[in-house]
Structure formats: structure tokens, C-alpha cells
Amino acid sequence: MTVIDNNIEQIKSDLIQMWTLVINQMEKARLALVNGDKNLAREVRMNEKRVDAFELKLDMDSEYVLMLKNPVAIDLRFILSVLKINYNIERIGDYANGIAKVAERLDGPVPEDILQATHLPEMFYTAQNMIHVSLKAFENSERNSVNHLFGMDEKLDKTNNNANAIICKLIQEKPDDIMLILNALSVMRKLERTGDHILNVAEELIYYFDANIVKHSKKNEDF
């Protein structure tokens, strides 16, 4: 056990806590939305401050290690990737918060037919699964499961690519629900962005595990 090990253990444990918190935030935001549960939505909004606090602490602790502990090799890659993972997980926390805001605005649960038409349940499932899988990969150094994340993101993108068509059709069918439908669209966008942020995390994990930079090397060209 070296001096830097203590710092790294602490940072790792804080990041896992933050990640877990964001997983819970997303699940609560989903439940608030589909059940029209404003209390739960408010709880998510309150907890957002905890996510922000974690982000600040992780930033400061990582800077401190960079400044004073001169990390190299795997330690350096750990700290550099934590700095970026931290940023991306915080952004996902923002999206959960945004979804909770939508739930607060609505006058009740999102009706089943709109949920089905927008594929929101599948999108939630995939996005939440991605957050979960990436956390496990980080926590247990599971290098192989990082690769699955790329395929999962493609699913999200596919649904999101059809979003405009889906939304247009819905508005034509139910012009009275236009606000509701636009809110559903904004949730779709947030889930799609969540997938993008998890891909950034996946790239950081690959850098941490393999010292390989995959950023900007295999982005989907088919937009």
C-alpha cells in the first residue's frame, strides 16, 4: 500500500457512490414520469445538489493527486480518466434532473399510448442499462463489457433518429396533447444524450485499461 493508493481508493469509492446515485436518480426520474409522481420528481431535484457536490469533490481530489503525488502509468491514466468520467456522469445527473422537471410540469403520468409510440420505455431501459454496465466495468475492471456499450448506444440512436417522424405523426393524431408530446420528445433527446455520455465514459475506460485513445475514431457517420 503506497501513499497514492489511499487517494486512489478514496476517489474510486467516491466516483462509484456518485455513479450509483445517478443510477438511482435516473430510475426515480423514470418512475416519476410514468407514474406522474411529483413527490418523487421533487426528490430527484433535491438530490441533484448531491451529484454536484460529488463532482466538485472528485475534481478537487483528482487535482490534488495530480499536483502532489506525481501519478504515472496506471495511476496517471486512472486520474485522467476519472476527471472526464466524473464530468460525463454529472451531465447524466443533469438529464435525470431534467426528466424530473418534465414530470413535475405534467398533470399526471405520461399516457400509455404516447409511451409506446415514442419507445420511451425501451430507451429508458437501454440508457439505464448502459449506465449500469459502465459502472460495473469501472468497479470491477471488466474490460470486455466496455465493448457492449457501443452496440447499446446504436439502439438508442436508432430510436432517436426516428424521433421527428414519430413526434409529427403523434401531433397530427392528438393535436390537443401537443405540450405532452413535446415534453416526451425532450425526454427522448435526454436519453439519447445519456447514451453519448456513456460512450465518452467507455472511451475513458478503454484509455484507463489499455492506454488506447479511441476518441473520434469510430463515430457513426450515418446521421
Add this chain to the structure above:
Amino acid sequence: MTQAEAKNVNVWYNNFQALKNINLTFEPNTITALIGPSGCGKSTFLRLFNRMNDLIPKFRLEGMVTVNGQNVYSDDVRLDEMRKNVGMVFQKPNPFPKSIFENVAYGLRVNGINNKKILEETVEHSLKQAALWDEVKESLKKSALELSGGQQQRLCIARALAVQPKLILMDEPASALDPISTAKIEELIFELKKTYTILIVTHNLQQAGRISDLTAFLYLGELIEYNHTKKIFLNPDDERTQNYITGRFG
């Protein structure tokens, strides 16, 4: 072109094998850091290139050591000629108890150069190269022992440079210096790279990272890993290297 090379080098002190089948080549105008735990053979390796080990009883070498393509251990090599090509700077500055001027001129005088003009020009040039000239140009007659530790170390570097070597060996040249003198020496080493090939032993891994192009990690007399410094410090291939540089050894 290769400036210096060790080929299948094995070294023993009595029955103790201090270096085990080392193969390393050094290109001109590069800085190579030799790192590794105490006793792993760094100084032994460095001293091969100017045959300083010859003084040690029971020292035995197998393999080939070359500087400028010349085998420095071949029988027809003249030690004084050979050493002109190789300058050495030690951990503790070791100026002679003579004037600043005479310290730098020493190597030239030993080689029979006594022409006043040549001596003066070389001393000035070497002191400038060693980034010491501005601090001592008014006091060249002063005893070298009156200089600070950092200045003495730069004087020793100037002394090594005066004979215009090709290869400069440095054994922990900044370990006894404060951060400012250390920064000066590092800056100087970096500058010297334009003209010379430098091998530097250092226990300061950040220093190795700051100044070297290549890093060789030695462990128990073996060369474990030799690669670009960036690679060694970001993602070393051998687990022993990683354990050493991250301080997780043993």
C-alpha cells in the same frame, strides 16, 4: 549512426554478477535516463563507457562497449584519447581546489594544450554552454570551492564539456541540489542535447520524465524495459517497470 552501444554486456565483481546480458544503443543527440532501484547496476553500467570500473579490483567484463563505433575495451585503445570522447559528471560536485578557470582548463592542459588564447576561448565557451559564464566571468581566478553547490555542479559540467566529448555520463547530477539549481541543471542538460549524447542516472523519476527522450529500467542487473520515456511513464510493458515507477515495489 550510433553514438554508444553496449552489446551482450555481462559484468561481475568477484562472483557477483552486477550486469546480465545488457544490450543498449544510444543515438546521437538523445538523452537517455537510466532508472532502477539502488544496487541494480546503473552506475556500473554508466562507468563502462569511460572505463572507470577498471580501477575496481575483481571487476570483470564480457561483451562489447563502443563509443563512436570504437570498442573502448580493445587493447589498442588509448585511455586518455578515449576519455576525451566521454565526459562524466558525478552526484556530488567535485571541483579541484583550483581557480574556476583552471578547473575548466584542466582537461585541455592534460591533453597538452597550453596556448593561452585557445584556453581562454574554450573556458569561456564551456562556461557559457554550462550556463555559468554570466555568474563567474568577473571572478575566474576565484577558487572553485567558493562557489555554491549548484554553481560547482555547473562548473563540473563545463569542465566535462571543455574537452568536447561526444558522450556525457551523468550519475545523479542534481540529487544534492535545491529546486532552482536542479531546474537550471535540467535546462542545461536539455540544451546540451543539441550537441551531445547524454546518459543520465537519476532516482528522481519526475526528472527522468522531464528531460529524457528514452528511459531504460534496470532491475537486479537486468535490462527490463527500454523505450520512449512517454511510453514508459504512461503505459510500460513490463509489470516490474510499472511497479517501480508507481512506487509499488517489493
